[in-house]
Amino acid sequence: MSFMPVILWSDALVFLLLAAGISGAWYVRRREHLLLPWRRVAQSATAMVSLAVLSLFFAVGLLDTLHYRVALPEKNGSASVYSPEVLSVFDKLVTPLRTQTEKTYSAPLAVTLHAKESISDAQGRVLRDYPRLRYGGAHLADVSQRDGDVLWRGFKGAMGGLVVGVLIAGITSLLRMQNLDGNNPPQSPLVRGNARTPPLTRGGWEGLAHLKKYIDSNYALIIAFIIIAALIGATASLASVYHVLGTDKVGQDVLYLSLKSIRTGLIIGTVTTLVTLPLALLLGIAAGYLRGWVDDVIQYVYTVLSSIPSVLLIAAAVLMMQVTIDTHPEWFDTAASRADLRLVFLCLILGMTSWTGLCRLLRGETLKLREQEYILAAQAFGVSTLGILARHIVPNVMHIILIALVMDFSALVLAEAVLSYVGVGVDPSMISFGTMINAARLEMGREPMVWWALAAAFGFMLALVLAANLFADAVRDAFDPRLNRSEGTA
């Protein structure tokens, strides 16, 4: 075998989350009342556009999660020897970005380095000039051709992306329209669609009119999709010969670094919930339902925990862990797995310090729910406490959990950046927004300024967090019973 799949700890946790997400979606799909709020989310244009952006980030993150090690040509007896470097499918896809490193800083789309160096020319004279890059714009004979070439390549790529985007949008629209029409369940009272024949089987004009109606109703999503497609096209076309976002101190492509950072941010934002959720849910509803000393103890714990400055707590825990990792190098067969363990522990520590807010919310909601008459009815049947918690309390606080999770996601992504900047975040060898910012901050004072690394981290994080926040807002609105009272009791 020419490669060996590697499953790091964080990969396993991501797969676990993915499985949970898919089975959750499957469960919700078959239950009309659970599906209802998601339908409201689907009706919001903002939500769908931000979801499209988010899923782009998620796609990159997921591709970056499938890790493997390639086999080296030399053999150790019959067993293959694998490279110590752990690569991901994403790395493979963008190999040129990863491998084409320059000497040091270069500006976005530049063909020369950022600073002058002494170069000896063919005649052996030594000149002070900007040396040409090894890869960026290497196909150009002359530096002055750059602007025209950039414009032409950008335009060509954007057009290509546009065509592909329009094609995909058109085909999915047609398919979805077919599906919607075909699957109209007549027995469901909540779906008020009249049974229509699929448009493709009808006359051309009628079908076209129908298609136009569909496109009108999903206008924002389709436009956003096409713009994103064009943007990706342009970037891809340029990235093959230039460093679109420049290079950093050791000549790595900043675009590659930004894309790799996405996985770190996503893992911090999602895997942390694996820790917070059980703690907050279990303790929150236990405190709210059981009251008495259980409530006292749990309240005491989370009050104390939230009084400790969390940065201090995190710093202490991370340093302790770092020492442990450093004293046991034999635990790790690759550098990647060591960095990864530190990432997982960071999630764990962040989780341990951030469950209190959700726990407090859930306790309050449970206090309200336990007085509800259906709980009394269950008590009158002698249903066990666990049964009441599982059947009556948990399903009725699910909307709060969901809202809290999507809202917390963006806060956690930002927290990672801050912690890595302070130096207690992820492993310095791990690419993340925080380490990018940390590395770039020193260069802000250089003359001429090196701004692109910071700008790239800023731009990518803004896009990710803004999309997450907009989506979270839409989810909160869709799940808030106060905003949707009229529908629920119809």
Added chain:
Amino acid sequence: MMNNILDVSSLVTQLRNGARIVDDISFSIKAGETFALLGESGCGKSMTALSLLRLLPDGVVNAGGTAQLDGVNLFDLRERDMRNVRGGTAAMIFQEPALSLNPVMTVGQQIAEVLTLHQGLRGAAAQRRSVDLLDQVGIPDAARRMMEYPFQLSGGMKQRVMIAMALAGQPKLLIADEPTTALDVTIQAQVLQLLRDTQAASGMSLLLITHDLGVVAEMAHQVGVMYAGQIVEQASRAQLFARPLHPYTQKLFAALPGAMRRNQPLTAIPGNVPPLGSITQGCRFTPRCDRAWALCSEQTPGWTVLDGGRGVRCHLYQERGARSEDREKTPSPPTPLPQAGEGSSILDPRSSILEVSDLKVHFPIRKGILQRVVGQVKAVDGVSLEIPQGHTLALVGESGCGKTTLGKALLQLIPPTAGSVKFDGHELTGLAARELRTRRAAMQMVFQDPYASLNSKMRVAEVLEEGMAALNIGSNSKARQARLDILLDQVGLERTAKWRYPHEFSGGQRQRIAIARALAVSPRLLICDEPTSALDVSVQAQILNLLKSLQRELNLSYLFITHNLAVVEYIAHEVCVMYLGRIVERGTAEEVLRSPKHPYTRALLSAVPRIDGSGVERIKLEGDLPSPANPPQGCHFAPRCAHAGESCRAGYPPATSHSATHTVQCFLYGPDLN
């Protein structure tokens, strides 16, 4: 001739999608008169009032019609001028007094705000006027109350303050939206009296919105009956109560429970009020009307004016009046029911399935850093009662008297402080959870609010199965499914209902599901905690009929907790009247309701608005229910009692028997007085 204060014509209010909430309503109110809008929930009464004041919520728009208030067309006014009308010419009071006062402003400040806006009074003048107003609405010690915050006032007092605020602008029209629905009967009687008195003194007109025929009978001069957004009948009170014309009005009267109907099922109106805009053609009552014929569903009936100035929207009374004469027969009275326990009204105490003696539920009041117990809220304080098999015991009392706590304590949902609860000869208090579980099946509860009592995340089948699973009833899921079908048949729901979620059902249907859930474990005693108070009259009749027929079929016993005396008259065999945690009078329904002995029972009975107008002499009850944390010395009722003497304040009266079943705890009947 009196002129009209308010003229509404062809008022239409609709949702943005075109569904009409209020559809072509016209009425007028004369100066000094009360016009009552009567109807069930969801028929557009409140929306009519809000349209008039232009206070419609988002998504609801006024789509036509005119409203002249004191000669001014309300719908042509600019918003700035409209503000002078609101609170000035026309004031409004709302249903829930607790929510309509701002909790962070004193009562005086809130009244002064209105005075400054509409009368231009400030400072000391506003203060004096506020005190006058509070005096006028019968708040004792008005000068001190001015400085208090709403949380320091009781519900009745808050509604009085609301009325004082409304009166502050000296309105010509007062719109009262269900002003007494959230209040107890004795407080309701006080507030209605106050409204009548102020009307007599100030000559203002009153637009009264209510669902209660009794309140209409007491208050209204003119009545408009609303159904699904339309006024279906309009008449003077005398005309309406003497001979209701529209089939809907007739049914509303017939659906009222009462002593006269004891032995027959109530005439329930089948079905529910149709959803907004679902009926566009024909009469909206057709699907529920038993006198409808082909024309009713084809053609929308017009407004027919009859002699005496009354009008009705029904095909029965249009041009073909002559033909309709023979149709206008009163519906044949339903056939009497065979009664279960009625024949043997002498109670056999040995057959009691529930015996409660001296039950006490006290909640400790903790204060201070060390959380020391500084007092006890005596929610239930020494209650004894028995319920025979197949009988109904009604527990009557105002809110806060401890009736619900008693119900929960019987089920051991709240641990009793002292006393014993014996079910079928077995003591329930102090049992371990596991032993208690084996006895749970025999005693179940039906709750007040059908919306809060079903978990909206579970399907009906899961709701019903929960109890069976917890108590191991039915060997396997197949047996349980068969039992579910029987249950749904029993409570009158379709079998397919079990695959649906609670939100797809109306209030009455949800209450049926709640009853089926309790029945699922084959109980012998049902504790019904105000099971019909959240329902409309016509739906209440359906549920009462269901409960009665279930009692007959299954020989169930009921403990019926309620404040609605009409329901008690209809359903109960025996009655216990509860006041501040203790039972003050008990006896058969006949004895307690026909010849009440305790002054509290008498006051309670006289406070109930009666539709026949046969006014029992009204006994005014001053003040509110005292706090159970600090009950008055001696007889708890003494401070509010007109007959209280020295001995009443000294000690709690012993029980006095008037017959084998009728006992009263009052010194008026003590041996020393006889």
